[in-house]
Every structure is written in C-alpha cells, then in structure tokens.
Amino acid sequence: MGVEPVVKLDGLTVRYGKLTAVDDLSLEVPKGGVFALLGRNGSGKSSTVRCLLGQQRPTSGRTRILGFDSWKKRRRAMERVGVVPENPDVPPDSTADRVEKFMARVTPFWRSANYFDRLESLGVPRKQRFARLSKGQQRQLALALALAGSPRLVVLDDPTLGLDAVARRKLYEELVGELADRGTTVFLTTHDLTGVEAIADQVGVLHGGSLLVDEPLDVLKARYCRVIWAATDTVPRERIDAGLQHLGVIGRGAAKGTNEAVVENFSEFGFDRFRQEASVDVLRVDSLSLEEIFIALCGAEPGGRS
Amino acid sequence: MKATMAIMAREVMARRELLLLAVALAIMISFLPFLPNIETYEATDVRTVASGATALTLGCLLALVLGATVFGNDLSEGRLGFFFSRPVSGLAVWCGRVLAVMALVWIVEVIVLTPALYHEGIRLVTSSDGVDWLTLLAYLIAPLLFFLMAHAVSIIVRAGTHWLFLDLGGAIVVALFVWLNLRPMLEIGAVIALWVIVGSLIAALLIALWVGGAMGIAIGRVDLRRVHSAQSLAMWSTMAICLAAITVYGGWLRDFGPREFNDVDVMTVAPDGGWVEAVGGAKGRLDVKRRYLMSTDAKRWVPLPARWEFLEVVAAYSLDGSTAVWRGGGVGEEPRYLWWANLGRPDPMARPTSLIVAPEAAFTVSADGARLAILEEGTVSIYELGEERLVKAIRLPEDLQRVAVVFIDSNTLRLFARFDVDDAQSVLIAEIDTATGELARIGMIPGLEEISWFAVDAALEHMVVSTRSEGELRSERSLYDAKSGALVRNLDVAGFPRFLQDGRLVLTSEKDDGSITLVVEPIEGEGRIVHTMRAAHGSTVHGEAVPNGVVVSHLVDPSDRPQGIRLALFDVDTGEMRNIGSHLRGTVRWFPWQTGNDMGFFWHRDKPAVFRFFIDQSGALVRWDPETGEMMHVVGGKK
Numbered sequence: 001m002g003v004e005p006v007v008k009l010d011g012l013t014v015r016y017g018k019l020t021a022v023d024d025l026s027l028e029v030p031k032g033g034v035f036a037l038l039g040r041n042g043s044g045k046s047s048t049v050r051c052l053l054g055q056q057r058p059t060s061g062r063t064r065i066l067g068f069d070s071w072k073k074r075r076r077a078m079e080r081v082g083v084v085p086e087n088p089d090v091p092p093d094s095t096a097d098r099v100e101k102f103m104a105r106v107t108p109f110w111r112s113a114n115y116f117d118r119l120e121s122l123g124v125p126r127k128q129r130f131a132r133l134s135k136g137q138q139r140q141l142a143l144a145l146a147l148a149g150s151p152r153l154v155v156l157d158d159p160t161l162g163l164d165a166v167a168r169r170k171l172y173e174e175l176v177g178e179l180a181d182r183g184t185t186v187f188l189t190t191h192d193l194t195g196v197e198a199i200a201d202q203v204g205v206l207h208g209g210s211l212l213v214d215e216p217l218d219v220l221k222a223r224y225c226r227v228i229w230a231a232t233d234t235v236p237r238e239r240i241d242a243g244l245q246h247l248g249v250i251g252r253g254a255a256k257g258t259n260e261a262v263v264e265n266f267s268e269f270g271f272d273r274f275r276q277e278a279s280v281d282v283l284r285v286d287s288l289s290l291e292e293i294f295i296a297l298c299g300a301e302p303g304g305r306s
Numbered sequence: 307m308k309a310t311m312a313i314m315a316r317e318v319m320a321r322r323e324l325l326l327l328a329v330a331l332a333i334m335i336s337f338l339p340f341l342p343n344i345e346t347y348e349a350t351d352v353r354t355v356a357s358g359a360t361a362l363t364l365g366c367l368l369a370l371v372l373g374a375t376v377f378g379n380d381l382s383e384g385r386l387g388f389f390f391s392r393p394v395s396g397l398a399v400w401c402g403r404v405l406a407v408m409a410l411v412w413i414v415e416v417i418v419l420t421p422a423l424y425h426e427g428i429r430l431v432t433s434s435d436g437v438d439w440l441t442l443l444a445y446l447i448a449p450l451l452f453f454l455m456a457h458a459v460s461i462i463v464r465a466g467t468h469w470l471f472l473d474l475g476g477a478i479v480v481a482l483f484v485w486l487n488l489r490p491m492l493e494i495g496a497v498i499a500l501w502v503i504v505g506s507l508i509a510a511l512l513i514a515l516w517v518g519g520a521m522g523i524a525i526g527r528v529d530l531r532r533v534h535s536a537q538s539l540a541m542w543s544t545m546a547i548c549l550a551a552i553t554v555y556g557g558w559l560r561d562f563g564p565r566e567f568n569d570v571d572v573m574t575v576a577p578d579g580g581w582v583e584a585v586g587g588a589k590g591r592l593d594v595k596r597r598y599l600m601s602t603d604a605k606r607w608v609p610l611p612a613r614w615e616f617l618e619v620v621a622a623y624s625l626d627g628s629t630a631v632w633r634g635g636g637v638g639e640e641p642r643y644l645w646w647a648n649l650g651r652p653d654p655m656a657r658p659t660s661l662i663v664a665p666e667a668a669f670t671v672s673a674d675g676a677r678l679a680i681l682e683e684g685t686v687s688i689y690e691l692g693e694e695r696l697v698k699a700i701r702l703p704e705d706l707q708r709v710a711v712v713f714i715d716s717n718t719l720r721l722f723a724r725f726d727v728d729d730a731q732s733v734l735i736a737e738i739d740t741a742t743g744e745l746a747r748i749g750m751i752p753g754l755e756e757i758s759w760f761a762v763d764a765a766l767e768h769m770v771v772s773t774r775s776e777g778e779l780r781s782e783r784s785l786y787d788a789k790s791g792a793l794v795r796n797l798d799v800a801g802f803p804r805f806l807q808d809g810r811l812v813l814t815s816e817k818d819d820g821s822i823t824l825v826v827e828p829i830e831g832e833g834r835i836v837h838t839m840r841a842a843h844g845s846t847v848h849g850e851a852v853p854n855g856v857v858v859s860h861l862v863d864p865s866d867r868p869q870g871i872r873l874a875l876f877d878v879d880t881g882e883m884r885n886i887g888s889h890l891r892g893t894v895r896w897f898p899w900q901t902g903n904d905m906g907f908f909w910h911r912d913k914p915a916v917f918r919f920f921i922d923q924s925g926a927l928v929r930w931d932p933e934t935g936e937m938m939h940v941v942g943g944k945k
Contacts, residue, residue: 056532075394078391091388102316105308106309106312106313106392108393
C-alpha cells in the first residue's frame, strides 16, 4: 500500500453554465517538495485551487488534502494547511495582533512565536490595520499566517503577484529553505515562471481546463529541447520531418543559415535516429527554460502547442 | 462552538466603535430635557420616549446596514476566503458573524436605553399585566428580522442569478399564503388565533431567513452565485415547510364541527324550533368560534360563515322553518354573497346564490321560503329564491328611516318606517305590491318624540312603539294598531313586552326592592292580571315555553350564582311556579326575528318549542321536556 499523497485530484471537473473551466483533472502531489500549477489566465487554476481548498464544490470529481475530502471534510483538512490567496483576504480592519488572537483560537497547531518572529524579521507592523499595510507587507502577513499553523501543506495562489523582483526572490528562498527542511509540501500557482523554475520539483500545466503536463520539472526540461542544425538544400524536407518524428516535434523555425525544431520527447535514442535518417549537420541541442516550454505548450489556442 | 465564539469575538472587536456611538447618543438623550422648548415637558418622559425611539430606530437601521454588508461585501470582494481557509465550519462563520452583529445591536440598544432605564428601571418593558412582550420583542426580534432580510436581499441583488425568479415567485406565493392564513382569522374575529398565526408566520420567516442564510454561506462558501442558489433553495424549502405546518395548524384551528363544541351560544332559533344557529368554540382551538345551522337532533348541520362580531345574527328563516338565508363570509365592508339552505331536505346543504349584498343589508324570507326581500340602500328587491330571479325592485322614498319589511304573503310586503316632519317623528305603515311595485300607505303614527324601537306582533295586527322624551331617561311604550296606526292605549309598565300565543301581552318591570311585577293583559277589554314575584335581582322573563307558561330565570340568592341560575316556568294565569332546573347558565341567546336596518323587528309565530332550549353550566345546549321535566343534551359542553 502506497503512501497517501498530500494532494489528490481525481477527475475534477468544474463547469459554469456551458463553460467548462476545469475538465477531468487528475493529479497527485506526494509529500514534500514544491508542485507548481501553471497556466494562462482563465486556464482553470483558480477554480482548481478553490476546489482543492474546499471553498467551491466541483461539478464532478473529488479533491483530497492529507487524505480528507476537501469539500466534505474541509474543516479537518484545513487544520494542517496554510493558504496564501491570490488577493490577501485578511479583514481590512484587523491588525496583525488581532488576527493572531483569532488564529490562535481556531488553528490547532498555531505557533505564535513563529508568527511574530516572521513579522518582526520582515518589518511588518503589528498594530497597523491590514488595509493600511503596503501590498508587500500584506503578502508577508498572509504568508506568516499560512506558515505559523505548522502546516503540512502550503497552498499559494499566485503569491508573487504585485511583488517586486527582490521580494519575489526572497519569498522563493524562504519557501525552499524553510518548508523543504520541514518536509512541508507546497502547492502553488504562478505566472512567475522564471522564479518558480528555481524551486519547483514538479510541474503541472493547465490549458483550457485540461492538464497538458504533470511531471517532475527535471524530466520535463529533459524532454523539451531545441535542436539546431545547419541549413541544407541536399536533404529533402520530408526526410528531416520523418527524422524529427522520433523526437516529437512540436514547432519548426529557421534563422540565418540554420534550421531549428522544438521537440517534446528528446532522448538519446531518438536523437540518434533523427541524425541517421535526416543526415543533417546538427550544430547543437539547447535545453529550454520553463518559460519557453510553457510558451511552446500554451502559446496558441486551447489545446496548446504552436 | 469554539470557532463560533472566536469569530464572534473578532467581529465584535472589529465594530466596537458602534458602542462609542451608542454612549454618545445616550449622553445626548440624558441632556435632552434641558434643551429650550423641551424643558417644559417632564424630564423622565422626554428621556423615556427619546431613548425608546432612538434605540429602536438605531437598532433597526444598524441591523439593516450590517445585514446588507457583513457577508455581501466580503463575498463581493473575495474576502470570505479568510474564514474558509481556516479550520472553521461554514455554520460557525454564519453563526459567529450574525450573533456578533446582533449582540452589538442589542448592546447598542441597551446603552441608548440607559437614560430611560435609569429612571424607569424594569418598568420600561413591563406593564400592569407583567412583561410587555410586544415591546421586548420589538427591541430583540425586529433588528434580527431586519438583519436577516437585508442579508438575503443583499445576496440576491449582488449575485444577480436566475435564482432571482425563484425568490420573486417564492415571495409572491408566501404573500398569498400569509393572506390565506390570516383572512379566515380576520373573518372569524379570533384575535388570539390571529396573533398566534401572525407570530408563527414571523417565526417562520425568521427560521427560513436564518436557515437560508446559514445554508447559503455553509454550502456556497466563497462563491456569491452559489451562496445565492443555496440560500434560495434552503430559504424557500424551509418557508414551504413552515407555511405548510402553519396552514395545517390554522386549518385545524378552524376545522371543527358542532359535536366538538364546548361553549355554545345559540343566536337564532327557527320558528318551529327544529333548527338553531349555534356558535361555539372547541378544546385547543384558542378563541376560534365556528357557526353552524344545526338541527336540534344534532345529527345534521350546515356551516355558516364566521363573524368578527360573533354575537351578530346571521340566519333568517321562513315562517314554516323550511328555509334559512344568510350572508356569506367577508372582511370589513366587503360585499357578501347570500347563501341559503332548504332545511326541509333530509340532508340540507349550503347553497350559494349569485346575489351580493352589503354587510348592513337586511333581508326577509316569505312564509313558505319561496321569495326573498332584500332591503339595501333605500331599495327593496324581491327575488324568487330558488331561481334567483328578480321579481321587482322598489325604490323607497328617500326620507324614510329605520325601514323594516315583512312578507304578508308571497305578493305583498308590509313596510314600517320612521320619517321626520319638523321636530316630530312618525311611523309610516305601508304595503308593497310585489307585482306592480306600488307602495301604498295604509296607516301612520304621527307626532311622536324620539323613537327608540318598534315591534310588531306575529299576526301584524298590533305594534308597540317605544319613545323617549327629550331630556328624560324613562321611555314610554304605547300599543298601536299595526295597520291603521291608531293608538290602542299607552302601556304603563316599562319592561320589554311579549305577545302570548293567545294574543295577550306580557309586560314586566323590576322595582327598586328587586321584586318583579308581571302584568298579563288582553289587547282590548278587561282581564288584566298582575303578579308580584318576590325579590329577585336580575330575574328576567323569557318566552312562552308551554301555553300561558313563560320561562323566568329566577335568581333568588346572588350567592347561588356559582351554582348557576335557576329557571322556573311561570303560569301567567295562576302565578304558580314550576321548577325547570338549576345549574343552568341561562336561556339561549335568542334574538327576535330582526329584519329592519335599525330598530324595527317582528315577533314571528314561534312555537313553544323555541323557548325550551337552555345553556347548562358546562356550556352545552340542552332541551327541556315539559312532560317529563328532563333536560336532554343537544350539543356542546365541556367534557
């Protein structure tokens, strides 16, 4: 019997009238590590997160957190979950001190010292009303609230929205440094692909409500490459295309004196077959950044792949 | 519970400025009596009125504003997720926030009421009857109702989903049901039952709004549209269940037959004594009273409409007792349909007519029940009752007042009316030919002072007119010929006169020592008999239960009252008294056959059986058998 995943989505479907926001989404996030759910605006990320947190009932399918059905057993599930929402939702009239009093009463594993230490280290004023804090301070407060409950899962819904580059970097460093050490699982959605590339262990890409990709980031990056070869008139295009099929070509391009193809199934074996069949002078094979992979996957119409 | 309390504490702290506002208002109210123009009033009164009005107004206003914003704003701005990201249930979120707001509102009310409470103390919410629940509930329940309603409307308006149609439809259906539940109680005039139903409806509304709000938040959570759908479904389902329960309860309150009567009142008795118009309540039915036309064998009955004023007479009978006519139910000044029943049938049924009359219209039925005359707004309309065919409508002269009509036969009506010439009042006696519609004057009683009432005997041969001279308390009664209006003689006894079956008059009066003088005299000629009954305060002479024997309620000793009154049969010729029974509450509430708009009425040819009905101490209708002297139970009475 395997270990229960921290997050499990099973056939999650969310519809708003005739619009399908999330279509039969299934994924599992194991204990520890950072899972990044990526997608363009309107791809279904927020609906997925709301369902995952038990704030919205799925049209069909199930979501589980720490083994609890997150709709039916939301209260139990949320005992060990920290949440940083897309827009910090702390009551605007509350101060950090007053929120702490409330949290201490409702959160079973609350650690006040951790909360206040974090606020102090980040310079977030404790007596100021939430509405009067800067955007960055509001996010830091939200993060402090999420982490002080000794969570086993932290869900961050686009946590870097509105943060400057330094703050973003700091946030990610903390996540990796602190949570990874504790074995806390992180489930985050973000548009900051550069930032997340440095910390994500596993990546899921949603597009048009469907999950295009769900795999470890290193595996994903190994699969997606750009193959560049010298332009030639002697080899028929058909032969090159046939060779590229072994690598799972998803895009072609040309530059001055060179041709290139973006492939999604790069492997040593496939690359050898390509070279043998196409007989072209391969100049180099470049790995793609997460952002490039994302654009390759989601750059066009729903269904992805330009 | 812990989470609810935590949320409640947080919400109270977040809005604690309201308490400062309340303190400021209370201080202002304390100084109000010292303001110019107000200082002339009693300071305590000024503070009490100002505190009460301000507390209630502020409480309701706060409830409205907070109801519309506490959840609505957070849902619109996506802030409710703060609570739903924590290990707290949706119900805790709802209960915590609502209770916090209501606690604040109630505390604000108490603070604002402090100036009045300081002077009045607990008297502010008490009356001579104990706790003034209406005032107390106004302070406690009205803000809660306003809060819940404002919340529900706020969600409906903000969400703007198609569930709005369910809300609108639900509101219309509820309004309809409320009216359907209240209207019968208004018709009946059952004030306690009406308040119980009103209270139940308010409670139902509170429960439905509370359940709707709670389910909306618990199920819809952070999604405004789903909050609306869950709220609408839960609210209207709860309302439907509550309304169904209230409707069933209201129906049960009203649905009982004569056999369930405990206290019975008999309003009219048919001329042959076979049917009575009985009003009664039943156990557990609060103050609801039902009215039935009931055969005195208690095996057949016809439901009659209830009346706000339950002592009002409803039924009019034909002289042969075969037909009864009555006005249908209605509220206030609504016109009513006329109904009738053929009491001669083995299984008589109430039959509606298409004839509509005003509540104050008078009507009379011909001796055989075939024709009906309606007197309304100066017009006498004669109908064939079975066919509802208008035979004739006669417009009466406009100067006639206190008009009363009665059928002599199917084609002729006798009319008695008062008309004024200068300062004197006169009685017009006329006959109406129903075929031609002609009104022919046949007699007149001129030059009377203020007429109190007039009464005509069953044979329409003689009438008694009671007049009162200006400035005098004592009224005078005179006997007239009921055709020509000629004075027969003045009656020197002040009591209410009755005609015996043999045509003689019975007159009674009570003397200062409590004794009763009973005079029996023929209309004309000699033969006057005077009886003096021993001191019996409150004694009354009733109808003729056996030939020349009238019923006397004979209360010899007031200490007997808890035991009921004693009834005796008084022989008007010999003065002998025969005991009918004790432990009786009295005779039936028999009213003469009233057909006039005002004070004109007629004695019909009642059989002695009519005067053998009594109400016993248990509230039951009983019938006395003069042969055996036994009292036979007819209906009702506390078991």
